[in-house]
Amino acid sequence: MSFATPTSVSDVESGLAANGYLADEGLATAIFLALSMGRPLLLEGEPGVGKTEVAKALSALTGGELLRLQCYEGLDASQALYEWDYPRQLLHLRAAEAAGTINSDVAAVENELYSERFLVRRPLLDAISDRHTVAPVLLIDELDRADDEFEAFLLEVLADNAVTIPELGTFRATVPPIVIITSNRTRDVHDALKRRCLYHWVEHPDLEREIAIVQSRVPGASELLSRQVSRLVAELRTIGLFKPPGVAETIDWVMALSALGRTELDSASVDASLGAVVKYREDAERVRAHGIDALVDSATTPSK
Amino acid sequence: MTAMGDQGPLGLVELLRTAGLSVPVGNLVSFVEAVGIAGGDLRSIYWCGRATLTHSPMDIELYDRVYRHWILGTEIGLTEMVASLPESLVVDDDEVTDEEQPESADVEADDTTILRFSRTETLRSMDFAELDSEERSEVDRLIADMRLNAMTRRSRRRRPSKRATGVPDLRRTVRESLRTGGEPINRRTLQRTRVARRVVIIADISGSMASYSRSLIRYAHAAVSARSQVEAFALGTRLTRLTRELDTRDPDKALQRASDSVADWSGGTRLGEGLRQFNDEWGTKGMARGSIVVILSDGWDRGEPEQLAIEMARLSRVAHRIIWVNPLKASDGYAPLARGMAAALPYVDEFIEGHSLASLDRLSSIVSGNSSRPVRSHVND
Numbered sequence: 001m002s003f004a005t006p007t008s009v010s011d012v013e014s015g016l017a018a019n020g021y022l023a024d025e026g027l028a029t030a031i032f033l034a035l036s037m038g039r040p041l042l043l044e045g046e047p048g049v050g051k052t053e054v055a056k057a058l059s060a061l062t063g064g065e066l067l068r069l070q071c072y073e074g075l076d077a078s079q080a081l082y083e084w085d086y087p088r089q090l091l092h093l094r095a096a097e098a099a100g101t102i103n104s105d106v107a108a109v110e111n112e113l114y115s116e117r118f119l120v121r122r123p124l125l126d127a128i129s130d131r132h133t134v135a136p137v138l139l140i141d142e143l144d145r146a147d148d149e150f151e152a153f154l155l156e157v158l159a160d161n162a163v164t165i166p167e168l169g170t171f172r173a174t175v176p177p178i179v180i181i182t183s184n185r186t187r188d189v190h191d192a193l194k195r196r197c198l199y200h201w202v203e204h205p206d207l208e209r210e211i212a213i214v215q216s217r218v219p220g221a222s223e224l225l226s227r228q229v230s231r232l233v234a235e236l237r238t239i240g241l242f243k244p245p246g247v248a249e250t251i252d253w254v255m256a257l258s259a260l261g262r263t264e265l266d267s268a269s270v271d272a273s274l275g276a277v278v279k280y281r282e283d284a285e286r287v288r289a290h291g292i293d294a295l296v297d298s299a300t301t302p303s304k
Numbered sequence: 305m306t307a308m309g310d311q312g313p314l315g316l317v318e319l320l321r322t323a324g325l326s327v328p329v330g331n332l333v334s335f336v337e338a339v340g341i342a343g344g345d346l347r348s349i350y351w352c353g354r355a356t357l358t359h360s361p362m363d364i365e366l367y368d369r370v371y372r373h374w375i376l377g378t379e380i381g382l383t384e385m386v387a388s389l390p391e392s393l394v395v396d397d398d399e400v401t402d403e404e405q406p407e408s409a410d411v412e413a414d415d416t417t418i419l420r421f422s423r424t425e426t427l428r429s430m431d432f433a434e435l436d437s438e439e440r441s442e443v444d445r446l447i448a449d450m451r452l453n454a455m456t457r458r459s460r461r462r463r464p465s466k467r468a469t470g471v472p473d474l475r476r477t478v479r480e481s482l483r484t485g486g487e488p489i490n491r492r493t494l495q496r497t498r499v500a501r502r503v504v505i506i507a508d509i510s511g512s513m514a515s516y517s518r519s520l521i522r523y524a525h526a527a528v529s530a531r532s533q534v535e536a537f538a539l540g541t542r543l544t545r546l547t548r549e550l551d552t553r554d555p556d557k558a559l560q561r562a563s564d565s566v567a568d569w570s571g572g573t574r575l576g577e578g579l580r581q582f583n584d585e586w587g588t589k590g591m592a593r594g595s596i597v598v599i600l601s602d603g604w605d606r607g608e609p610e611q612l613a614i615e616m617a618r619l620s621r622v623a624h625r626i627i628w629v630n631p632l633k634a635s636d637g638y639a640p641l642a643r644g645m646a647a648a649l650p651y652v653d654e655f656i657e658g659h660s661l662a663s664l665d666r667l668s669s670i671v672s673g674n675s676s677r678p679v680r681s682h683v684n685d
Contacts, residue, residue, distance in 0.1 A: 009342060009351075029342060029351035036341045037334065044361075047589075074460025085472035093478070093486030095557075110482060144590070147499075186590030187535075188548070191359070195330055198338075198355040201364055242584065242618070282614070 005062065006032060021050070021057030022205070022213050030200035031058065040158055040179035042194065045202030048246020050211075050213075051182040053201075055139035064178060065136040069123040071146035077153060081163060083120045088114050114167035124154075128161055128173035138177040144186045155193050207234055210247060217251045221258040228265040229254050232299035233277065241283040241288055253277045267296045313339050313349050314606050317357070317375045323370050325363060331356055335370060340371050342518035346375065394452060428661040430681035431634065444522055446661055448555055450624075452527040454596060455673030456498040465495035501596050501624055502533040503671055506582060509538045509566065510573040516631045518559070520600045523664055525550045525558045535591060538566045539578040539601070545586075545618045575613030575644050588640065593622045596671055600629040600658060603645025626651060627670055629658030 004014040012035070031054070034232065035042035043051040049148035069080055087216075096109045121129060127138040143151070143172040157163055161173040181197060183189055205213060207230060212228040230250055237244040254275040262269050270292050278284050287295070317335065321327055338352035350371055358367050427443055433445060464473055481488040492612035505524045507517040517538070523534040528550045536546040549561040570678040586592070597619060605612055620626055628648065632638055640646055649655065654670050655662040 009348070025347070026351050026354060029348065033338045033342060033352065033355050037337060039334070049637055060375075076461060084475065084478070085564070086478050089478045090481065090486070090488060097486035106482065113482070184589055186586070188360075194359040195328060198334075199359050200355060201361050203409070232658040242588070269519075 003289065006035060015061045016054075016057045016293060017216075019057045019060040020216050021053055022209055022216065023054070024203075024205070024209065027054070027200055027202065028200055034180075034198050035057055035062075037198070038176055040181055040197045042181045042183065042189065042197035042199050043202055044183050044185055044199070045245060046204065046244075047087055047184055048248040049104060049202045049204055051202055052139065052141055055180040055182075057138050058178065058180065059137040062134065062137065062178065064134045065066050065132065066139060067123045067127050067136050067177070068139045068141060068180070070141045071143050071150070073145060075146045075150050075163070080124050080153075081122050082125045082165060084114070085118045085120050085124065089118050092118070112279055116168065117273045118166070119165075124157055125163055125171065127177040127179075128157075128163060128171055130171075130174045132173075132175050132177075136177045137174045138179045140179065140181045144183040148190070151190050151193055155190075155196065158193075158196060179275060204237070205247060207231065210234070210250060213247055214250055214254050218254045220256060222263040224264045225257060225262060226254055228299050230255065232265065232270070235295055235299060236277070236287065239261060239286065241278065241286060242280045243278075243283060245277045249277045265296050265300055267293050270296055310441055313344070313353070316349070316353060319370050319374055320357060320367065323366060325357065325366055325370070327357055373465045428665075430661075431659045432631070435515075443519070443661060444555065447519060447522045447664065448526050450523060450526050450664065450668060451530055452503065452523075452668055454500040454503050454533070455671065456500050457594060459497045459499040461497045461499075462494035463497050465493045467493055467495060469493060469678075470495050483664045500589070501594060502526065502532055502535065503596045503598065504535045504537070504587075504592055504623075505598045506537045506539050506543075506579075506600070507601075508573050508575070509540045510604070511603075512604070513573075513600065513602055513631070517600055519664070520598075520629070520658065521546065521550070521559065521562060522555055523667075525555050529553055529555075529558075535586075536562075537582060538562070539573060539575065539582075540566065541574055542582040543578045543585075550663065573601065573605060574607040575603070575605035575648075576607040576609070576615055579612065579615035579619065587619055588622055592619060594624050596622045596625045596627065597673070598627045598629060598667065600631075601644075602630055602632050603628075603640065603642040603648065604645075605642070605644030608642075609643040609647035611654070613647040613651075616648045620651040625653045627654040627656065627667065628652040629656055629663075629667060631657060631659035632655045634659040634663070 006015050009025070009029050009032045012032045013023055013025070016023050016028070016031075030041055033039070043054060045051055055068070056066060058064075092113060093109070096112075101109060123138065127136050140154070143154075146154075158179060161176045162170055164170045181189075204210075210233075211227050211230045214221070215223065215228055218226065233245050233250045233253070253273065253276045256273045257265070257269060260269060260273065271288075274284055274292075275285060278287055314332075317327055317332055334356040338356050339349055342348040342352050343633070353371065354364060354367060355520060356363050427439060427446070430439065430443075432443070454628065462471065464476060470490075473492040473494045477488050477490070477491035480490040480492065505520065507513075507520045507524075509517045521536060521538070524534055527534040528536065528547065529552075534547070536550055538544045538546055545568045546562045546565065549565050550558045552558045552561065583592075587597075616626075616630070630640075630645065633640075633655065640649055640655075656666055656670065658667055
């Protein structure tokens with residue numbers, strides 16, 4: 001398999017498509033710019049529109065290793081950057097004691113203890129390590145879940161593509177990583193970080209694109225089924241659900257229905273598999289109140 | 305003649321700045337660089353600008369409008385756009401200058417004077433709606449000094465602890481054991497830190513609530529500028545997020561910016577619909593999760609009470625505590641008869657007045673977790 005750095009926006013578009021991600025022009029431009037300018041790309045959008053998938057497809061396209069950092073509240077340097085391997089350090093100390101070296105040369109033992117041998121690399125440090133020959137794709141997922149402290153710290157790492165570990169010195173990326181940051185906007189990401197990033201708001205795809213996405217993701221499903229499900233989901237997004245289904249749900253649903261051996265939609269199987277696409281009891285009730293038969297009818301009648 | 309002129313893409317940036325989008329020099333440089341890379345045709349310029357100059361969906365909306373103007377150069381577009389901004393400024397200017405400007409002069413003149421005790425005491429219990437402009441300014445000043453210390457919850461972060469028991473702090477333990485020949489004799493521990501819960505303030509800005517919501521939003525401003533984790537929303541015929549607008553030191557300026565961004569200040573209220581919007585766009589996605597939600601409203605809802613009940617139920621499933629502030633509750637013989645209020649009450653943890661400084665103090669103490677009284681015994685006192 002050959003990997004190449006895309007040289008134009010349409011290159012990115014076709015390259016991602018070859019790896020199962022159908023990006024629209026805006027997203028492709030943003031990705032192309034992020035690659036050419038060496039800047040992080042901040043992706044925001046509704047849950048389930050495929051923000052995380054961008055990083056996966058990009059990694060497949062460029063051949064860079066995908067390093068993923070899932071953010072959560074309280075995420076700190078020891079989980080994001082590096083940590084020492086404490087059990088092994090203790091073991092090493094005991095061994096040194098048994099060998100009698102610890103009393104003769106404490107400084108040497110200490111140096112050994114805080115050497116790369118005992119360093120546990122977490123995703124951020126890993127992304128800037130010199131073991132990469134191709135720029136890795138660093139996915140920082142759901143940044144809005146981490147706290148302000150982590151953001152400030154991330155900004156520092158991203159600004160220089162370098163990390164300083166007091167005991168070891170500074171690590172600097174030989175090939176700077178391609179950084180994709182996603183956020184669901186549960187809180188605002190700091191302006192300082194936003195200024196460093198390129199920004200793209202990921203929209204729900206239009207119907208034709210969604211059908212194409214489903215077909216490329218679930219190649220086993222019948223074309224008719226993909227089309228009908230996409231149309232039905234598009235309809236569901238308009239009836240005021242708490243959580244309107246995203247592309248991820250459309251894909252899940254087509255997978256579910258085709259696993260049940262369906263090649264086209266019918267009311268009974270929609271009713272039975274509704275849980276694949278609607279995740280709140282109230283939403284399921286609303287769909288049923290709206291009339292599954294009517295929904296299926298309008299999704300299965302050939303379009304004008 | 306188009307507006308593109310001979311400045312090229314820089315003309316677009318110029319227009320964006322005029323229209324109120326903040327474009328720092330760094331982003332301008334990125335934009336030019338991006339256009340250089342992606343090509344200078346109009347489509348590329350459009351997408352390059354979106355990637356480098358916008359930072360949120362709201363920015364994109366503005367960007368699209370300005371871009372259209374830049375391309376089409378319809379002079380009407382420009383005048384409409386530029387005119388529409390100052391227009392709302394003028395309207396709000398009136399309200400603000402009339403009531404608040406003279407006061408702020410006052411405040412500067414005697415900012416070392418402490419309010420006379422008796423005066424403060426009277427003011428504390430006065431209804432916000434019944435203040436004259438001088439009293440209003442003193443009240444505003446007192447509100448600005450209020451600090452909000454939200455109740456805390458356990459954080460997932462840990463810090464070194466002095467206690468003997470707890471989660472082992474291996475980092476320090478390993479360091480210490482160097483001293484004791486590799487034997488971890490002095491075991492160190494970690495303990496969890498505590499963080500303040502987020503406070504979400506949703507203020508009804510309909511006509512009858514205007515003077516109360518202004519005070520509460522001032523109160524929110526005091527909290528935002530004191531760096532508490534506070535989010536503020538204005539609720540009228542639709543929901544408007546005010547947090548960013550309040551993020552400035554000067555309360556008058558903050559209030560001004562907030563009122564600029566609210567299209568329907570002092571219109572009617574659709575509580576249920578507004579809360580639905582809050583739940584959909586912010587609340588259930590994470591903002592309200594584990595938070596203290598403060599809703600200021602008299603409970604008069606133009607929408608369906610059923611919808612309000614559903615949305616309150618959704619909110620109560622994610623929020624840590626819901627505090628409903630209803631200034632009408634202060635009046636004698638008040639009973640929560642408004643249909644909206646009645647529908648919402650079962651999901652409310654605290655139901656308080658919020659019509660005066662004293663009751664804002666009480667709000668502060670509830671938010672900080674120092675005071676808690678059950679809802680029902682409190683309804684008719």
